[in-house]
Amino acid sequence: MTRAACVLVAVLASAASSQPTFRSSVQTVAIHATVRDASGRLVPNLSKDQFSVFDNGKPVEITTFSNDIQPITVALLLDMSGSMIPRVLLVRDSTLKFIDALLPEDRARICTFGDEIAISPILTGDKSILTRIAREELWPGGATPLWGAMYAAMESLAKEPGRRVVLVLTDGINDGSLPGRKKDFGEVRDRAIKEGFMLYAVYMQGYQQDDGAKRKFLTLIDDTGGGHFQMGPEDDLQSTFVRIADELRRQYLIGFTPGPPDGREHKLEVKVNGAGLTVRARTSYVAVRQ
Amino acid sequence: MPPTNVASIAVSVTTDTGSTVGGLTAGDFDVRVDGQPAAIQRVTAPPVPITLVVLFDITSSMTMYGGIEEEIARSVVPSLRAGDRARVGAIANRLSLAPVFSSAPREILAAGRKAMSVRREDRYGPSPIWDALKTSADALASESGRRAILIVTDGRATGNAVSAADAVDAAVAAEAVVEVLSENRTSFYRQGAEQSYVRVRTGYVLEELARLTGGLILPSDPKPTADLPPASEAIPRLINDVREMYSIEIAQPGPAGSAHRVEVRVKRGGLAVRARSALRVP
Numbered sequence: 001m002t003r004a005a006c007v008l009v010a011v012l013a014s015a016a017s018s019q020p021t022f023r024s025s026v027q028t029v030a031i032h033a034t035v036r037d038a039s040g041r042l043v044p045n046l047s048k049d050q051f052s053v054f055d056n057g058k059p060v061e062i063t064t065f066s067n068d069i070q071p072i073t074v075a076l077l078l079d080m081s082g083s084m085i086p087r088v089l090l091v092r093d094s095t096l097k098f099i100d101a102l103l104p105e106d107r108a109r110i111c112t113f114g115d116e117i118a119i120s121p122i123l124t125g126d127k128s129i130l131t132r133i134a135r136e137e138l139w140p141g142g143a144t145p146l147w148g149a150m151y152a153a154m155e156s157l158a159k160e161p162g163r164r165v166v167l168v169l170t171d172g173i174n175d176g177s178l179p180g181r182k183k184d185f186g187e188v189r190d191r192a193i194k195e196g197f198m199l200y201a202v203y204m205q206g207y208q209q210d211d212g213a214k215r216k217f218l219t220l221i222d223d224t225g226g227g228h229f230q231m232g233p234e235d236d237l238q239s240t241f242v243r244i245a246d247e248l249r250r251q252y253l254i255g256f257t258p259g260p261p262d263g264r265e266h267k268l269e270v271k272v273n274g275a276g277l278t279v280r281a282r283t284s285y286v287a288v289r290q
Numbered sequence: 291m292p293p294t295n296v297a298s299i300a301v302s303v304t305t306d307t308g309s310t311v312g313g314l315t316a317g318d319f320d321v322r323v324d325g326q327p328a329a330i331q332r333v334t335a336p337p338v339p340i341t342l343v344v345l346f347d348i349t350s351s352m353t354m355y356g357g358i359e360e361e362i363a364r365s366v367v368p369s370l371r372a373g374d375r376a377r378v379g380a381i382a383n384r385l386s387l388a389p390v391f392s393s394a395p396r397e398i399l400a401a402g403r404k405a406m407s408v409r410r411e412d413r414y415g416p417s418p419i420w421d422a423l424k425t426s427a428d429a430l431a432s433e434s435g436r437r438a439i440l441i442v443t444d445g446r447a448t449g450n451a452v453s454a455a456d457a458v459d460a461a462v463a464a465e466a467v468v469e470v471l472s473e474n475r476t477s478f479y480r481q482g483a484e485q486s487y488v489r490v491r492t493g494y495v496l497e498e499l500a501r502l503t504g505g506l507i508l509p510s511d512p513k514p515t516a517d518l519p520p521a522s523e524a525i526p527r528l529i530n531d532v533r534e535m536y537s538i539e540i541a542q543p544g545p546a547g548s549a550h551r552v553e554v555r556v557k558r559g560g561l562a563v564r565a566r567s568a569l570r571v572p
Contacts, residue, residue: 085479089488115351116415118448132453136420139446139492140479141351178350180411233482 028064029055029258031270031281032163032198032225032251038276042250046272051279053256054269064255071105072248073123073160075153079170080114081144087204088140090237091169095134098241099127103249109156110134113149115142117181119156143176151183154197164197165226165248169237171204173213185213189220194286199226200244205233225282254281261287296331297542300436300467300504300535301554301565310336310534311561319536320555323543323569334537339373341391341433342529343426347381347443348408349417354444354473355521361442362402365525367395371533377429378402381443382412385422391433416449420457423468423499427460431572438467438505438532442521445472445492454495461503462549463570467535469528470496470507471521504566506531542571 031053035043048065076098078091095110102108102125109123110133120133150166157164174185192199199221203214221228227247229240254270263286270281299321303311316330344366346358355361362378370376376398379387386408388401423439430437439461447454461468474493481488491497493507500507508524509517519527543550547570554565 086481088479089481112448113415115446116349116417116448118416120416120449121451133450136454136495137448137450139351139448141446178411178414180409181414 027258027261028255029268029285030064030163030196031254031268032070033254033270033272033279033281034225034227034247034251035272035277035279042247043274043277044250046252046274050273051252051254052271052273053254054271055256055258056266057269060256060258062254063257064253066253069103069249070163070251070253071103071107072165072245073107073157073162074165074167074248075109075111075119075157077111077113077149077153077166077168078138079144079146079168079172080112080138080140080142081172081175082114082141083144083171084114085140087171088138092134092138094169094237094241095138096131097238098245099130099134101242101245102127102130106249110137111149111153111156112138113145114140117145117149117152117178119152123156123160144170144172144174145177145181146170146172146174147183147185147188148177148181150188150199151191152181154188154191154195157197158195165200166197167200167202167244169202169204173217185216192220192224193284194288196282197224199224201226201228202231202237202240202244203228204231204237222280223283225280227280258285258287263288295542296539297569297571298465299538299540299552299554299565299569300532301538301563302504302506302531302535303556304562306560306562312336314536314556316538318557319538320557321538321540322553323540323550325551328540328543330538330540332539336534336536337371338436338533338535338537339371340375340436340438340529340532341430342370342374342376342532343387343430343439344376344378344402345381345385345422345426345439345441345443346379346406347417347419347441348406348413349382350414351417351446352444354518355442358442358521359403359406361521361525362406363399365522366402366529367399369526369529370395370398374533378405379422379426380406380408381417381419381422382408383414383416383449384412384418385425387425387429417447418450419443419445419447420450420452420454423457424452424460427457427464427466430466431460431464436467436532436535436537437465438469440469440471440525440528440532441496442471442525443496445474445494445496458495458499458502459570461499462566462568463572465566466503467532467566468499468503468505469531470500470505471519471524471528472496472507473518474507474509476513502566502568504535504564506564543569544571546571
């Protein structure tokens with residue numbers, strides 16, 4: 001599958017009963033779109049008629065739309081490789097800040113990678129539990145098995161309904177793999193795109209900068225409609241985490257009914273009508289048969 | 291099942307050379323619960339039979355002891371005495387625990403080896419040490435007599451469904467003495483560009499666990515250069531430590547679920563006394 005392959009023909013469903021719930025007997029392509037103004041601020045409260053969606057260049061009718069605050073389901077994947085030792089307190093404190101920024105209906109799972117890939121069995125919105133995990137379970141050391149960890153994080157959310165997000169904090173690209181957990185970039189990309197995961201990355205200035213691999217990874221993140229942030233030594237990681245939580249919550253939910261499933265990649269484009277506004281969303285889907 | 295109206299406190303009393311002091315009676319002990327004197331109902335002198343769970347952390351970060359699995363045959367089974375019962379467990383990405391307590395050496399060995407036969411890939415995360423401790427404590431809660439957990443781990447717990455506090459609480463509630471062989475070293479991580487350092491002790495919770503339950507942690511001094519004792523020496527010492535404790539019984543000090551602070555002293559001078567410092571009424 002080539003890099004444009006973003007899809008998902010999905011039945012939209014929300015796990016949160018008090019949130020807008022979309023259920024449909026027909027397949028719907030779900031798009032989560034982030035809109036910012038010229039100064040980079042999030043723009044909420046746009047209406048459905050300000051958006052246009054194009055499937056392989058052809059306009060489609062938007063059948064589902066919400067600009068309500070969306071709950072987050074996120075795997076927070078923290079690089080605990082040896083090179084992160086000088087930042088372990090910063091990472092812990094930023095994670096605590098992220099937890100603090102969660103709303104009651106958000107759910108998060110804390111995962112780490114380094115010596116091992118540790119996926120917490122707990123996906124919860126209970127801040128006391130998440131805080132406990134952040135305080136007790138961050139142990140730096142080892143290499144950077146990023147692809148295996150991302151795959152495992154996606155696996156841990158695979159059965160969750162609605163938008164699934166993997167937010168990774170790392171200072172490097174994949175370096176090494178663990179027995180039984182070896183995955184390559186292609187496998188990560190295929191899974192993310194086929195199953196509609198939204199990926200975010202916070203990159204800390206690190207020792208390892210494989211620019212080619214990093215570019216590919218960041219392109220994948222763009223294709224999923226997610227975002228990436230490069231952190232310098234003076235940048236504020238804590239506010240970046242909070243900013244991501246805010247962005248996730250304020251994404252527009254847009255859905256349309258695709259044509260008959262053909263198993264092919266479809267190029268997807270979302271446009272927004274408004275001066276100085278820019279939109280970020282997934283760039284493709286594959287019309288897979290259910 | 292342990293009697294519900296009596297709380298049992300395991301107490302180690304040793305000389306300054308580490309030898310167990312025998313021959314003590316109720317009149318030699320001063321037990322206080324929440325600061326108030328508690329009436330001693332009975333004292334049982336050591337040695338006492340033990341019911342023991344032995345947990346080996348075999349996750350990938352456990353570089354402190356190679357081939358720790360061999361210690362079941364080398365150290366654990368030879369340290370058991372008539373009347374002792376044991377279950378051996380391995381902590382990999384989940385706990386693999388021998389199905390029943392046994393007093394038969396061959397059965398303990400065979401079940402222990404089976405528990406240790408974990409796939410290599412299952413050793414690379416997570417490391418649910420607290421879950422394993424809680425499961426072990428829960429398994430001991432319905433046993434009678436002296437109950438103990440011996441755990442060999444580096445303390446780098448991840449992927450737990452329960453907290454460290456839950457594990458400690460379960461061990462306290464089960465009246466289990468927890469004996470620990472751990473790195474228990476202090477490390478200093480330089481943080482950021484400001485040349486500040488954070489002090490990290492992987493054995494901190496384990497040390498608290500041992501203290502609250504009356505167990506021993508080795509090495510006992512968490513200095514950065516602490517030497518690890520050979521497992522084949524430390525494990526028999528820790529098992530013997532459990533056996534060589536007095537049992538002091540007092541009336542349950544409060545209603546079910548209540549937690550209490552315990553202090554035990556010996557009226558003779560010059561002796562080292564170690565006992566659980568927490569009590570939870572079942």
